[in-house]
Amino acid sequence: xxxxxxxxxxxxxxxxxxxxxxxxxxxxxxxxxxxxxxxxxxxxxxxxxxxxxxxxxxxxxxxxxxxxxxxxxxxxxxxxxxxxxxxxxxxxxxxxxxxxxxxxxxxxxxxxxxxxxxxxxxxxxxxxxxxxxxxxxxxxxxxxxxxxxxxxxxxxxxxxxxxxxxxxxxxxxxxxxxxxxxxxxxxxxxxxxxxxxxxxxxxxxxxxxxxxxxxxxxxxxxxxxxxxxxxxxxxxxxxxxxxxxxxxxxxxxxxxxxxxxxxxxxxxxxxxxxxxxxxxxxxxxxxxxxxxxxxxxxxxxxxxxxxxxxxxxxxxxxxxxxxxxxxxxxxxxxxxxxxxxxxxxxxxxxxxxxxxxxxxxxxxxxxxxxxxxxxxxxxxxxxxxxxxxxxxxxxxxxxxxxxxxxxxxxxxxxxxxxxxxxxxxxxxxxxxxxxxxxxxxxxxxxxxxxxxxxxxxxxxxxxxxxxxxxxxxxxxxxxxxxxxxxxxxxxxxx
Numbered sequence: 001x002x003x004x005x006x007x008x009x010x011x012x013x014x015x016x017x018x019x020x021x022x023x024x025x026x027x028x029x030x031x032x033x034x035x036x037x038x039x040x041x042x043x044x045x046x047x048x049x050x051x052x053x054x055x056x057x058x059x060x061x062x063x064x065x066x067x068x069x070x071x072x073x074x075x076x077x078x079x080x081x082x083x084x085x086x087x088x089x090x091x092x093x094x095x096x097x098x099x100x101x102x103x104x105x106x107x108x109x110x111x112x113x114x115x116x117x118x119x120x121x122x123x124x125x126x127x128x129x130x131x132x133x134x135x136x137x138x139x140x141x142x143x144x145x146x147x148x149x150x151x152x153x154x155x156x157x158x159x160x161x162x163x164x165x166x167x168x169x170x171x172x173x174x175x176x177x178x179x180x181x182x183x184x185x186x187x188x189x190x191x192x193x194x195x196x197x198x199x200x201x202x203x204x205x206x207x208x209x210x211x212x213x214x215x216x217x218x219x220x221x222x223x224x225x226x227x228x229x230x231x232x233x234x235x236x237x238x239x240x241x242x243x244x245x246x247x248x249x250x251x252x253x254x255x256x257x258x259x260x261x262x263x264x265x266x267x268x269x270x271x272x273x274x275x276x277x278x279x280x281x282x283x284x285x286x287x288x289x290x291x292x293x294x295x296x297x298x299x300x301x302x303x304x305x306x307x308x309x310x311x312x313x314x315x316x317x318x319x320x321x322x323x324x325x326x327x328x329x330x331x332x333x334x335x336x337x338x339x340x341x342x343x344x345x346x347x348x349x350x351x352x353x354x355x356x357x358x359x360x361x362x363x364x365x366x367x368x369x370x371x372x373x374x375x376x377x378x379x380x381x382x383x384x385x386x387x388x389x390x391x392x393x394x395x396x397x398x399x400x401x402x403x404x405x406x407x408x409x410x411x412x413x414x415x416x417x418x419x420x421x422x423x424x425x426x427x428x429x430x431x432x433x434x435x436x437x438x439x440x441x442x443x444x445x446x447x448x449x450x451x452x453x454x455x456x457x458x459x460x461x462x463x464x465x466x467x468x469x470x471x472x473x474x475x476x477x478x479x480x481x482x483x484x485x486x487x488x489x490x491x492x493x494x
Contacts, residue, residue: 208233
């Protein structure tokens with residue numbers, strides 16, 4: 001090919017690509033200088049934040065607000081279900097995703113509330129306070145730690161503890177991922193992070209003139225453009241910036257893509273190497289024109305490649321440190337072979353979601369209930385030894401009876417769950433040794449801080465799946481807690 005036959009190469013787009021992916025630090029420094037803003041590590045996409053949303057119901061309550069704080073501090077994407085936005089802002093701050101809804105009104109549990117949820121933490125409860133006139137300060141009722149004659153204020157235990165929980169369980173069941181799946185990218189409800197981390201890497205980086213982009217269109221990510229074989233080119237792709245920290249997908253079997261293509265063969269890449277031009281792990285897949293498909297890509301079937309050449313001595317992919325994702329249309333397969341379904345020109349590939357599949361099932365619905373729910377009416381119970389909620393169950397509208405029915409609605413749902421039954425809740429700082437038991441016989445107290453920490457821990461603990469537990473604090477402070485040991489001693493519900 002002579003110079004006269006070459007197409008015009010776009011130097012500006014080449015520089016733009018390198019700048020977007022921060023390949024040459026000097027270019028980014030120049031960009032920051034002119035834009036007047038400096039980047040830091042907080043701008044880097046975080047694998048922990050890129051999973052599905054954790055929905056917290058009862059997010060402004062004593063336990064709920066602590067759950068929200070802990071999840072946010074640890075990089076989870078959190079959505080707080082609240083009834084009053086202004087009140088919630090004053091409690092949770094301005095940097096928390098709030099949605100308006102009421103578990104007692106199922107029509108408010110809309111797709112906006114439930115979309116892209118990975119798990120639910122339910123901390124809702126009826127309001128219990130001293131009977132008016134019982135104390136001048138109307139001090140909060142602390143389930144026996146600080147006791148005044150209590151009464152229910154607002155909605156009934158039946159509506160909140162049972163029907164409300166059941167409504168939330170039924171709504172969540174429609175949106176939670178299948179058991180063993182983890183949503184990595186949901187383009188039907190994309191976050192700001194998703195919109196800002198995908199960029200084009202076309203053959204302009206090798207001297208070619210192909211051009212593509214990725215846009216959010218009708219609840220999908222549309223990867224589209226034009227592939228040209230001019231200048232010895234012939235590929236277009238979109239790729240994420242590197243995640244720091246990376247995704248840890250070591251407990252999963254592979255990646256599942258939900259997509260609709262145009263009949264061509266595409267490639268999917270994962271990278272554990274943060275270098276711009278490092279090793280990629282590739283998988284080729286065919287599409288059917290205008291047909292939605294679920295493409296499963298086992299980690300074991302990924303081919304290590306460098307610039308479309310296979311690497312024979314490269315180790316299998318380390319799924320614990322996935323730093324980037326990439327989709328590509330190329331005229332080449334591997335080692336010089338041509339893509340048999342490649343056509344130059346325009347192309348379109350719509351992606352609805354990218355998930356990890358085949359993982360160990362972990363709890364997807366965490367319900368904060370109460371110790372004592374099975375004791376009202378139980379034969380052999382000495383009410384004089386029981387907390388006020390047990391002694392006054394009937395007076396309080398059957399609060400524990402309805403909590404138990406709420407628990408039962410979750411157990412019957414088929415959703416992997418953990419039901420936490422704390423003893424008397426306190427406002428103490430927490431950090432105590434913890435005792436887990438089953439059978440609903442223990443008495444004691446526990447800080448709301450520690451209950452919130454348990455809620456966060458069970459989200460990643462397979463041994464807590466389909467388990468009901470009671471918990472109280474010990475006398476001593478805990479330097480550290482062996483969570484796996486605590487959960488290992490529990491038996492799943494029958």
